[in-house]
Amino acid sequence: MSVKSYSKRQSGGVKLSANFTVAEFACHDGSDTVMISGELVALLQKIRDHFGKPVTINSAYRTTAWNSKQGGAPKSQHLLGMAADITISGVPPLAVAQYAEFLQPKAGGIGVYQSFTHVDVRAVRTRWDSRSGSEKAVPGWPGYTEASELDKAVDRLVAAGVIDSPDRWKSGNWTKRAVELLIIKMAAKV
Structure with missing residues (x-):
C-alpha cells in the first residue's frame, strides 16, 4: 500500500477504515497536510479489532519541524506517514507490542514506552524498548499466540x-x- 496525502481541512472526517479517520493521523502542529500509509491504517484496524477497544493515536504524521520539536529521530517513520504512537485503555503497551509482533514478525518497527506503543510499517524489521527512558534494541516482542x-x-x-x-x-x-x-x-x- 502506498502513502497518500490528505488535507485535514477538506478530508478530516473521511473514514480510512471502520474506526479511523484522516484527522486522527494529523500532525499536532496544526498544519493541513496529512500523510497516511494505507498499510498503517490496516495494521491499526487489526489491532483495534483484536482488542475490541478504541485505539488512541497519540502521534502519527509529523512535519519535520514538529518532529524535531518533539525530539523525534531525524529519519522517523512519522515523517513519512508510516508510524503511530498508540494507546488502548486498559491494555499495557507490552501487550499491544506482542500482538503487533504477531501481525508483522518480519518487518516494521515496534517500540515499547512507559505509556504507549510505537508501531510502524517500514520494510525492515526493528524493535526497541524505551520503558526505562533510554532506548535499547531488543530482538522482538514474543508472547502472543493465536487462540486454538x-x-x-x-x-x-x-x-x-x-x-x-x-x-x-x-x-x-x-x-x-x-x-x-x-x-x-x-x-x-x-
Whole structure:
C-alpha cells in the first residue's frame, strides 16, 4: 500500500477504515497536510479489532519541524506517514507490542514506552524498548499466540451460556461424564 496525502481541512472526517479517520493521523502542529500509509491504517484496524477497544493515536504524521520539536529521530517513520504512537485503555503497551509482533514478525518497527506503543510499517524489521527512558534494541516482542480452535469454541459456548467453567474445558482433560453433560446442555439449547 502506498502513502497518500490528505488535507485535514477538506478530508478530516473521511473514514480510512471502520474506526479511523484522516484527522486522527494529523500532525499536532496544526498544519493541513496529512500523510497516511494505507498499510498503517490496516495494521491499526487489526489491532483495534483484536482488542475490541478504541485505539488512541497519540502521534502519527509529523512535519519535520514538529518532529524535531518533539525530539523525534531525524529519519522517523512519522515523517513519512508510516508510524503511530498508540494507546488502548486498559491494555499495557507490552501487550499491544506482542500482538503487533504477531501481525508483522518480519518487518516494521515496534517500540515499547512507559505509556504507549510505537508501531510502524517500514520494510525492515526493528524493535526497541524505551520503558526505562533510554532506548535499547531488543530482538522482538514474543508472547502472543493465536487462540486454538478449541479455545475459540469454548469461548462461544461460554457466551451462549452452555458452559460456565472455560478453563476446565480448555485444558482438554475431560471425563466421559463431563462430555455427556455438555452434550445434554447443548441439546437443551437447540
